[in-house]
Amino acid sequence: MRRSLLFIPANSPAMLQNADVFAADAVIFDLEDAVALSEKDAALNLLDQFLNKFELKGIEKIVRINQLDSPFSITDLKLIANKRIDTIMLPKASYRYTLNLAKMLDKIEKHNHMTKSINILPIIESSKSVIEINKIASAPRVNGLLLGGEDLATDLEVERTETGHEIFLSRAMLILAAKANKIDAIDTPYTDMKNEEGLKKDSKFSKGLGMNARVCIHPNQIDAINEIFSPNQNEIDHAQKIINAYQDSIKTGKGAFSVDGKMIDKPIIERAQKVLEKAEQWNLL
Amino acid sequence: MKNSLNRFIPDNMKAYDGLNQIFKQKNRKLVPEILTKNENKQVNSLRILFDLIPITDGMTLSFHHHLRNGDGIINMVLNEIKTRNLKNMTLAPSAIFPIHEPMCELIKNKSITQIFTNYINGPVSQTIGDGYLEKLVIMDTHGGRARAIESGELFIDVAFIGVPCADIYGNGNGLEGPSACGTLGYAIADMKYAKHKVVITDYLTSNIAPIEIESKYIDYVIKVNAIGKSEGIVSGTTRPTKDPVQLKIARDTIKLIKELGYIKKDMSFQTGAGGTSLAVAQMLINRMIENKIKGSFASGGITGYLVEMHEYGLFKRLYDVQCFDHEAIASLKRNANHYAMSASKYANPFEENPIVNDLDVVILGATEIDSDFNVNVTTDSNGLIIGGSGGHSDTAFGAKLTIITTNLVKSRTSIVKDYVTTITTPGETVDCLVTERGIAINPKRTDLIKKLSNSKLNILTIDQLLLKAHDLIGIPKEIEFNQKVIGVVRYRDGSIIDSIYKLRGDQK
Numbered sequence: 001m002r003r004s005l006l007f008i009p010a011n012s013p014a015m016l017q018n019a020d021v022f023a024a025d026a027v028i029f030d031l032e033d034a035v036a037l038s039e040k041d042a043a044l045n046l047l048d049q050f051l052n053k054f055e056l057k058g059i060e061k062i063v064r065i066n067q068l069d070s071p072f073s074i075t076d077l078k079l080i081a082n083k084r085i086d087t088i089m090l091p092k093a094s095y096r097y098t099l100n101l102a103k104m105l106d107k108i109e110k111h112n113h114m115t116k117s118i119n120i121l122p123i124i125e126s127s128k129s130v131i132e133i134n135k136i137a138s139a140p141r142v143n144g145l146l147l148g149g150e151d152l153a154t155d156l157e158v159e160r161t162e163t164g165h166e167i168f169l170s171r172a173m174l175i176l177a178a179k180a181n182k183i184d185a186i187d188t189p190y191t192d193m194k195n196e197e198g199l200k201k202d203s204k205f206s207k208g209l210g211m212n213a214r215v216c217i218h219p220n221q222i223d224a225i226n227e228i229f230s231p232n233q234n235e236i237d238h239a240q241k242i243i244n245a246y247q248d249s250i251k252t253g254k255g256a257f258s259v260d261g262k263m264i265d266k267p268i269i270e271r272a273q274k275v276l277e278k279a280e281q282w283n284l285l
Numbered sequence: 286m287k288n289s290l291n292r293f294i295p296d297n298m299k300a301y302d303g304l305n306q307i308f309k310q311k312n313r314k315l316v317p318e319i320l321t322k323n324e325n326k327q328v329n330s331l332r333i334l335f336d337l338i339p340i341t342d343g344m345t346l347s348f349h350h351h352l353r354n355g356d357g358i359i360n361m362v363l364n365e366i367k368t369r370n371l372k373n374m375t376l377a378p379s380a381i382f383p384i385h386e387p388m389c390e391l392i393k394n395k396s397i398t399q400i401f402t403n404y405i406n407g408p409v410s411q412t413i414g415d416g417y418l419e420k421l422v423i424m425d426t427h428g429g430r431a432r433a434i435e436s437g438e439l440f441i442d443v444a445f446i447g448v449p450c451a452d453i454y455g456n457g458n459g460l461e462g463p464s465a466c467g468t469l470g471y472a473i474a475d476m477k478y479a480k481h482k483v484v485i486t487d488y489l490t491s492n493i494a495p496i497e498i499e500s501k502y503i504d505y506v507i508k509v510n511a512i513g514k515s516e517g518i519v520s521g522t523t524r525p526t527k528d529p530v531q532l533k534i535a536r537d538t539i540k541l542i543k544e545l546g547y548i549k550k551d552m553s554f555q556t557g558a559g560g561t562s563l564a565v566a567q568m569l570i571n572r573m574i575e576n577k578i579k580g581s582f583a584s585g586g587i588t589g590y591l592v593e594m595h596e597y598g599l600f601k602r603l604y605d606v607q608c609f610d611h612e613a614i615a616s617l618k619r620n621a622n623h624y625a626m627s628a629s630k631y632a633n634p635f636e637e638n639p640i641v642n643d644l645d646v647v648i649l650g651a652t653e654i655d656s657d658f659n660v661n662v663t664t665d666s667n668g669l670i671i672g673g674s675g676g677h678s679d680t681a682f683g684a685k686l687t688i689i690t691t692n693l694v695k696s697r698t699s700i701v702k703d704y705v706t707t708i709t710t711p712g713e714t715v716d717c718l719v720t721e722r723g724i725a726i727n728p729k730r731t732d733l734i735k736k737l738s739n740s741k742l743n744i745l746t747i748d749q750l751l752l753k754a755h756d757l758i759g760i761p762k763e764i765e766f767n768q769k770v771i772g773v774v775r776y777r778d779g780s781i782i783d784s785i786y787k788l789r790g791d792q793k
Contacts, residue, residue: 017694017757018529018530018721021530021533021721021722022529022533054756054757218529219529219530219532219533220527220529220532223536283741
């Protein structure tokens with residue numbers, strides 16, 4: 001379960017050093033867009049050294065490798081894909097690339113006698129990947145889908161807007177595919193870093209659609225995103241009430257029961273359990 | 286000999302012996318105030334003044350630092366000392382800034398042989414660190430300097446008081462004129478107790494209101510073209526940090542203050558003008574508004590943010606010893622409950638009721654902090670003077686809750702140390718340390734630790750923070766210091782809390 005995933009350029013020692021300082025659920029070490037072509041080698045070596053030295057307990061470690069059809073991706077994977085990390089983020093994902101990456105990870109893990117399995121987080125950032133999104137979501141190792149709104153808008157030949165209507169359908173399709181495959185739906189970053197109100201408004205809208213989490217391109221976005229994608233105190237209290245009533249109903253052998261005058265059925269109980277599960281994971285109880 | 290903090294200090298000096306000893310010193314020693322007998326006070330130049338008094342070898346001259354790095358007064362006086370080739374002079378400026386670089390030459394040629402001050406930043410630090418000052422540099426606190434002057438411990442022959450707006454009788458304030466700087470609180474003790482008092486101004490007027498510098502004490506008035514450079518005197522509005530690490534520290538600081546129950550009706554508060562401090566102030570504004578809290582006062586150096594809080598009704602009063610920006614100066618003119626205060630009223634340990642003693646919360650910085658919570662804001666880790674207490678020790682002593690905010694690691698150096706290079710503020714007056722990697726509470730504050738027992742904040746011991754820093758940057762190699770003492774840090778009661786050592790030859 002994730003709420004916030006923080007991008008960190010892999011070629012910035014100062015930012016790497018503070019990777020675990022903030023309250024992000026995951027950090028994404030970026031070897032792709034944040035790193036200039038001339039610095040690809042240096043960034044990879046720096047990240048390798050950093051991961052050797054720092055364990056970063058209690059935080060998911062994701063590496064965005066270079067595009068699979070680039071000359072860098074194989075080197076990235078050979079050096080980085082091992083037990084030190086949890087997830088590979090795959091840029092410009094397609095179903096074929098996702099399957100290829102899964103197979104490459106099979107080989108790497110076998111070769112390295114790894115007991116740990118590395119997940120894949122594909123970025124959906126082309127119209128083609130949106131069309132085949134359910135197949136990507138169901139590919140091996142995939143445990144979340146990230147919408148790449150900026151590249152997608154380029155592919156769609158549209159401008160990104162504050163309302164986001166141009167990516168509405170893609171957001172909805174990503175959410176449906178993620179939920180159908182019981183994996184995380186992760187929203188595109190909010191790129192106006194100075195607009196905290198805009199970030200909050202858009203993230204509330206996104207959560208309302210069904211997104212579970214959002215990537216952050218600046219640490220100052222994390223608190224707002226965590227707050228919005230966490231259950232709030234009213235939700236937690238209500239969920240607790242439902243679960244208490246549910247447990248009472250089991251003890252007393254009652255079948256149907258109600259809370260605050262509303263009948264409670266199985267989906268509501270499952271939703272309440274999910275809320276409490278999240279609250280526990282994020283230390284909100 | 287060693288003091289109670291296990292620090293070597295020169296044998297003939299009064300050793301710091303913990304806070305209990307200070308409380309026993311009840312009798313405030315006051316020398317008589319010195320009133321002027323002069324009627325015709327205007328003097329045409331410093332040159333004439335030096336002859337008139339006369340200013341001779343071996344005298345002690347004092348200055349305030351309200352003109353900060355725009356100050357022109359000290360350099361004018363230094364120029365006269367140089368021209369006359371005076372020797373063995375003692376200077377007692379409340380602070381020294383980079384603009385005072387001409388002092389270096391006069392230290393080297395023994396024109397200046399001793400310095401009393403509260404803060405040094407700039408080239409003078411290196412000259413003193415290199416061992417050129419013949420006698421010890423004495424680093425006081427703001428409250429301690431006022432105490433030293435009023436008790437006669439620091440006797441001043443001539444106080445040069447830069448006054449941005451004055452009349453021909455010597456009445457003045459810092460509110461008007463081309464060099465307006467706001468309050469003149471650090472000059473008040475000098476004005477009352479120096480043997481000779483000289484107002485130097487670049488704006489003569491007959492309309493002085495309110496009167497902060499009083500003519501009854503002033504012997505001479507000199508009008509010059511400029512007492513300072515306005516760009517160095519006050520800054521524009523300083524802004525809260527945007528650095529994400531410092532913002533996290535600020536957020537955690539506010540959470541800590543709230544959990545400890547200090548965001549409450551009639552709370553009093555002080556913070557500095559640095560980016561993290563301003564971020565704390567900004568976040569406090571939001572918390573106070575959300576919780577409909579109205580505080581009693583904010584104090585110290587006043588910034589536009591504190592003015593905003595006052596005008597919004599969040600703090601009833603502002604007690605101002607130094608205006609940090611133009612907003613603060615403007616507020617002092619227009620807000621009836623924005624009060625100028627003297628350094629004595631602010632922080633003199635023997636003042637009956639100094640403002641610092643009524644503080645609930647103070648937020649302070651640190652260059653280093655050790656596992657006993659002793660704080661260094663005087664030197665860097667090589668021993669070079671880069672600041673000084675100012676009001677650090679005074680407010681840490683007085684406030685009910687003293688919080689140090691700092692990055693755990695800066696420029697690949699841990700701020701938490703086994704031992705700080707120089708003790709400025711004793712750990713027994715420091716309650717909490719907030720860093721980006723956790724919060725440490727002084728084990729002596731068992732009440733705070735108990736209150737935080739169910740906190741979701743990342744509470745660690747200071748030793749755990751030190752280990753985290755070592756994990757990040759390794760264990761630093763110990764630095765060998767020169768054994769020659771070139772100065773001392775004097776605690777607010779006049780006892781010596783630590784020594785400052787000559788720099789090694791390779792530290793340039």
